Amino acid sequence: MSEDVWSPPAPNDPELVIPAELDPAAGAAPGSVTLIVPTFNEAGNVPELLRRLGEALPAHLPCEVLFVDDSTDDTPAVIEKAAANCPFPVAVLHRADAEGGLGGAVVEGVQRAATDWIVVMDADLQHPPHLVPELVGEGIRTGADLVVASRYISGGSRAGLAGGYRIAVSRGATWLAKGLFPRALRGISDPMSGFFAMRRSVVTADALRPLGYKILLELAVRCRPAEVAEVPFVFQDRYSGESKSTAREGLRFLAHLAALRSAHPLARMAGFGLIGLSGFVPNLAALWLLMGAGMHYLPAEIVANQAGVLWNFVLIEVLLFRDRRRHRHWADRIGRFALLANADLVLRIPLIAVFVAQFGMAVLPATALALVTTFVLRFAATEALVYLPRKPRTAGRHTRS
Secondary structure, three states, rough: OEEEEEEEOOOOOOOOOOOHHHOOHHOOOOEEEEEEEEOOOOOOOOOHHHHHHHHHHOOOOOOOEEEEEOOOOHHHHHHHHHOOOOOOEEEEOOOOOOOHHHHHHHHHHHHHOOOOOOEEEOOOOOHHHHHHHHHHHHHHOOOOOOEEEEEOEEEEEEEOOHHHHHHHHHHHHHHHHHHHOOOOOOOOOOOOOOOEEEEEHHHHHOOOOOOOHHHHHHHHHHHHOOEEEEEEEEEEOOOOOOOOOOHHHHHHHHHHHHHHHOOOHHHHHHHHHHHHOOHHHHHHHHHHHHHHOOOHHHHHHHHHHHHHHHHHHHHHHHOOOOOHHHHOOOOHHHHHHHHHHHHHHHHHHHHHHHHHHHOOOOHHHHHHHHHOOOHHHHHHHHHHHHHOOOOOOOOOOOOEE
């Protein structure tokens, strides 16, 4: 990862200098703003964006622009050239590893910001630059911690969303997010907006675990700003290039929702239970096939269990504990998970035998009942032994005095 910073040339000095405004040690001027612009191959948009920002930002607003760039084209060089004519400091942080996608880029920008306010916007000019001072001004006027540019309040419009499909997807994602997080998103009509201003003091960057491009949702749910305001905006047509929205990003959005919703322990337990219920399907299907092939039900239980184990592991990894996977290697995680799931058979097989022999139950219902009986134990063991971070080793040794 490398960082370069540009500012307008100093008088009588052909060299470009590092501005004090971008130095965290210099402190934040009252009302100062860091404008974070995540970019991925946006060379065709950068010069026009900076030109419009130059026209829109008032001279009295202490503002700096930070591009967090994941591009594979010449976008960083274009930023360097365009920055020479800007009346405000411009910096670019080029990431060799685009971890977390657009959301991860914004988090890295937040970590480097040392101003009172942070404004996040796209580089493609679908977010009108002239609204930047209005967002900050609304926050200062109302005392809000978060000010969202919304397409869904009076005066706003989603005109730049091309086609009925994208409009339907956007509205569906909005309804789903607000349905899952009614309290955290109260007062936010457009949680899918990528254009907003937030007080730096309320952002806990270390708590953020973004996945994909819906960073406002991440900030609102994890940071819980006390006061929220909105400003209407008209979503514009893209100035240059092609949209980065894909079906893959849609899947990442759904995974992000699941990760946010499962952050609370009770929610994780409920999610674990739902995933376990879905595991009945491959487990019981494999059991039916094995018994149909003539295998006795007890060894068939052991073999069929592996289908449910693999199914559950994949869903838990993707939907429930995505942000805890870094603590252990994937082979270590699947080994521990499989060991716990199969150790569960030590309790489950005798229960199934009792249900079948003593209570006359059929094998399939007995299996389902035994799985439910051992649910809480399996959840606690999985969270503690597979996904909790390992305790750091104590450095050094005790010495005698």
